[in-house]
Amino acid sequence: xxxxxxxxxxxxxxxxxxxxxxxxxxxxxxxxxxxxxxxxxxxxxxxxxxxxxxxxxxxxxxxxxxxxxxxxxxxxxxxxxxxxxxxxxxxxxxxxxxxxxxxxxxxxxxxxx
Amino acid sequence: xxxxxxxxxxxxxxxxxxxxxxxxxxxxxxxxxxxxxxxxxxxxxxxxxxxxxxxxxxxxxxxxxxxxxxxxxxxxxxxxxxxxxxxxxxxxxxxxxxxxxxxxxxxxxxxxxx
Numbered sequence: 001x002x003x004x005x006x007x008x009x010x011x012x013x014x015x016x017x018x019x020x021x022x023x024x025x026x027x028x029x030x031x032x033x034x035x036x037x038x039x040x041x042x043x044x045x046x047x048x049x050x051x052x053x054x055x056x057x058x059x060x061x062x063x064x065x066x067x068x069x070x071x072x073x074x075x076x077x078x079x080x081x082x083x084x085x086x087x088x089x090x091x092x093x094x095x096x097x098x099x100x101x102x103x104x105x106x107x108x109x110x111x112x113x
Numbered sequence: 114x115x116x117x118x119x120x121x122x123x124x125x126x127x128x129x130x131x132x133x134x135x136x137x138x139x140x141x142x143x144x145x146x147x148x149x150x151x152x153x154x155x156x157x158x159x160x161x162x163x164x165x166x167x168x169x170x171x172x173x174x175x176x177x178x179x180x181x182x183x184x185x186x187x188x189x190x191x192x193x194x195x196x197x198x199x200x201x202x203x204x205x206x207x208x209x210x211x212x213x214x215x216x217x218x219x220x221x222x223x224x225x226x227x
Contacts, residue, residue, distance in 0.1 A: 004156070033215070043203065043217040056214050090156055092215075102215060104149075104156035 002027065004093050004105035012111045018079040021108045025072050025093030032074040033102060034066060037088040046089075049074055050097055078110075086112045116142045117206050119218035126225055128196055134189040134221045136178075136204030142216065145207040146187045148178055151220075152200045160202075163187065174198070199225045 005024045013019050025032050034046040045058040049068035066076040072093075078085055088109050092102040118137045126132045138146065145164055149157040161172025168180040178189045187204060204218040 042219045045214050045216065048214070058214070092157075101147075101159055101162060104158070106154075106156045 004091060004103050006091050006105040006108050008108060009106065010109045012113065013081050014113050015081055015083060017081050018077065019081060019110060020075055020077050021089055021110070023074045023091030023105060025074070026103055029093035029095055029103070030072050031094045031097045032068055032072065033092045034074070034076050035090045035092065037090060037107070046076065048097065055097060081112045083112050086110060115139065116208065116216045117204050117218040119204055119221050121221045122219065123222045123224060126194055126223065128225055128227050129193050131192050132190065132194050132223065134202050134223065136187045136189065136218060138185050138187065138206050142206035142208055144180070144182070146180060147205040147215070148172065148176070148189050149203045149205060150200050151203065157203065160189070194223070194225050196225050196227065198223060
């Protein structure tokens with residue numbers, strides 16, 4: 001069974017631009033969560049989607065948004081990029097919401113210049 | 114207070130020595146506890162999890178952890194480490210707020226030297 005895939009793996013953007021990251025969960029998994037990982041703040045929860053609905057959201061500004069499609073694939077969008085948005089963005093999928101094992105993708109490394 | 118605390122930011126150890134990585138949790142989290150490992154430039158891989166039942170949990174790569182409710186701890190152990198165990202280790206728990214959000218500790222970097 002294929003694992004969680006994330007595209008692109010690396011991105012370089014400039015301040016003020018917007019970016020869209022994509023996540024394809026493991027086949028059959030309906031829950032997708034997103035996390036931001038930075039050296040200073042560690043791993044922080046962004047949001048979780050289940051059956052195309054956002055179930056849970058972390059403490060991030062409205063510039064961070066996401067959605068989930070009927071095939072469970074998910075995208076997250078960051079508008080008006082800031083230098084501090086440079087991070088590794090990780091996607092995780094699970095059969096059901098979070099108390100089951102979450103399987104993580106390799107991440108998208110976003111650099112904002 | 115932190116929901117999940119990993120007091121050791123870095124643990125150096127020699128190959129074939131035993132290691133313990135410490136994790137304590139607060140009352141704000143449930144007792145669904147996890148340990149993840151992250152190798153350089155990769156995502157997180159689940160080592161083991163505690164949901165209920167036996168307090169001694171065995172995971173992959175020879176790791177095990179013990180859930181201790183009285184000490185609110187979930188320490189990770191391995192009796193003999195390899196160079197390949199060099200990585201970042203994260204303890205995590207589900208927040209006990211009605212929303213099943215995974216919260217992570219700050220991570221412990223395990224450095225195994227020959």
